[in-house]
Amino acid sequence: xxxxxxxxFTGAFMGDKPVVNMDPAIARAAVDVAHAxxxxxxxxxxxxxGVETVIVADVDVLAHTTPGERAYSEDQLARxxxxxxxxxxxxxxxxxxxxxxxxxxxMVAATVNQLKQFSENGGTVLFGTDVGFTxxxxxxxxxxxxxxxxxERQVLASLTTNPATFFKAAKKGRVEQGFDADLVVLDGDPxxxxxxxxxxxxxxxxxxxxxxxx
Numbered sequence: 001x002x003x004x005x006x007x008x009f010t011g012a013f014m015g016d017k018p019v020v021n022m023d024p025a026i027a028r029a030a031v032d033v034a035h036a037x038x039x040x041x042x043x044x045x046x047x048x049x050g051v052e053t054v055i056v057a058d059v060d061v062l063a064h065t066t067p068g069e070r071a072y073s074e075d076q077l078a079r080x081x082x083x084x085x086x087x088x089x090x091x092x093x094x095x096x097x098x099x100x101x102x103x104x105x106x107m108v109a110a111t112v113n114q115l116k117q118f119s120e121n122g123g124t125v126l127f128g129t130d131v132g133f134t135x136x137x138x139x140x141x142x143x144x145x146x147x148x149x150x151x152e153r154q155v156l157a158s159l160t161t162n163p164a165t166f167f168k169a170a171k172k173g174r175v176e177q178g179f180d181a182d183l184v185v186l187d188g189d190p191x192x193x194x195x196x197x198x199x200x201x202x203x204x205x206x207x208x209x210x211x212x213x214x
Contacts (some may be wrong), residue, residue: 013049027057067107088128116149181207
């Protein structure tokens with residue numbers, strides 16, 4: 001029907017039930033069908049079992065870190081790297097789901113640690129916020145939390161060159177002659193302050209201004 005990809009909930013809370021995890025065989029079947037159509041597959045794991053299903057099914061992108069787990073295992077990291085799995089950390093998401101600040105701090109610490117492990121292991125990091133589930137449209141907190149594990153250049157790459165390379169968009173991700181004129185103009189240098197990535201002045205799509213700060 002023309003979709004660019006699919007997302008699997010390899011683990012999810014179902015009402016007042018504990019986490020319900022997807023059967024790895026079902027996940028693998030969905031991935032096989034999507035890959036046969038040249039489509040990428042994203043997955044939402046909720047716990048260690050959900051992460052293992054991501055690996056077994058050969059999912060392309062981890063759509064979230066996993067706040068209930070303090071770290072990825074060495075085996076998981078090795079398999080992520082071997083399979084070319086990418087990660088969208090969505091760190092700010094975990095500041096919105098629990099009211100207890102102590103629990104929130106533990107969740108954020110765990111997810112930041114997972115991002116650090118993943119990046120240091122050579123994995124591809126992609127930017128995302130889970131807007132749609134959350135209504136937190138300001139990306140300042142996300143880039144600042146990512147900066148706890150990544151350099152300014154690495155956070156910038158998660159928004160530009162990393163997705164262009166990962167999704168094989170040959171004419172995107174850099175400002176070069178012959179590339180698509182999809183540009184974001186910022187009000188400050190993100191290499192001096194990573195928070196400047198959230199200070200958008202102008203957005204240009206295919207050479208046409210589609211947003212300009214009032």
